[in-house]
Amino acid sequence: MNSKYLEMDGVLDQLEEAIREERPFSLVRVGDGENIVMSQETVWTTEQVLQERWAIKANLGQKGLTLPNLQLRDEVAASLQRADLVGVLPYGDSSIKAPDHLKRPLTDMVFAHFGISPALTCHACVNRELAQTPRFWEMLAGKRILLVTRELEALHNTLMREPYHLNIAAALPFDRWEEMGETLQWIQTNPDAFDIALFCCGVNAVVLAERTAALTGKVAIDFGKANNIILKGRAN
Structure with a gap:
């Protein structure tokens, strides 16, 4: 792999720039x-x-x-x-x-x-670090967030409260691969409903995040087990 490897600050810079310039950006992870x-x-x-x-x-x-x-x-x-x-x-x-x-x-x-x-x-565990980095949450402040996850209610409620105070503009339950088509259909039909999408959907999140950025021009993040850190204080 001849890729350029980014440390945390570099990742945050990339996300921040894409959010500011309102251009598509997908962050996905391989475990x-x-x-x-x-x-x-x-x-x-x-x-x-x-x-x-x-x-x-x-x-x-x-x-x-x-x-x-x-x-x-x-x-x-x-x-x-x-x-x-x-x-x-x-x-x-x-x-x-x-x-x-x-x-x-x-x-x-x-x-x-x-x-x-x-x-x-x-x-690959950048999501865990993002979840614990104040600068990341500051970037999301005031933005309309699309949340797609199995643990919808718990995560939605937590992210709207202290210390996150996110504006969850839309939330879609996602439990299994068979829901991919329907989920992407909703996203493609409602590109103006959100600014940033967070996906906690296992392997499915790789496809969901990349396709969402491409279809809507928004920032989309494969957030993985960050939901566990937010809800339970640990990744597993």
Whole structure:
């Protein structure tokens, strides 16, 4: 990957500039789930994929998708090719609780397979850091926020109160991959309802954030497990 790697201040600068200039910007992230989804019948067989603990959990209904799903594989890869900023795990990183073979080595394999080469990258856990950075919340102040997540009521209520005081202009429940089409349809039909979109939808958020920025010209962020930090004070 010949990308430029941004530390937190660089990420915030990129977001701030896009918000100020009112231009499309998508921040998406690649962890073990995204790697597994993209590895289906590309660098691994479906059989190998389905043996992974993450895949087993997904097929028990815990990840917002079931496998195999080759359509989602291709949509995630396409969105990663087009996204403005892609969070990846550094080599040897221990910030997520996944086996090492599901981390950066697998990202490199699937990126090579699909020819994904982001211009800008940052840490895959950037969402956790954003959630705890006052400058990020200050950027969102006074903006109309679209919130898309499974834990809609709890997150919506928390973000409207101290210390966040966000203006949640629209909120859509999103539980599983099958709702993708309907969700994007609403977003495309209502581009003037919001300024910034936050997605807490697992792997689906990669596609949702990139497509939202492209379809509406807004800033869209794959916010991942930041909802857990906001609601419970920890990522898991």
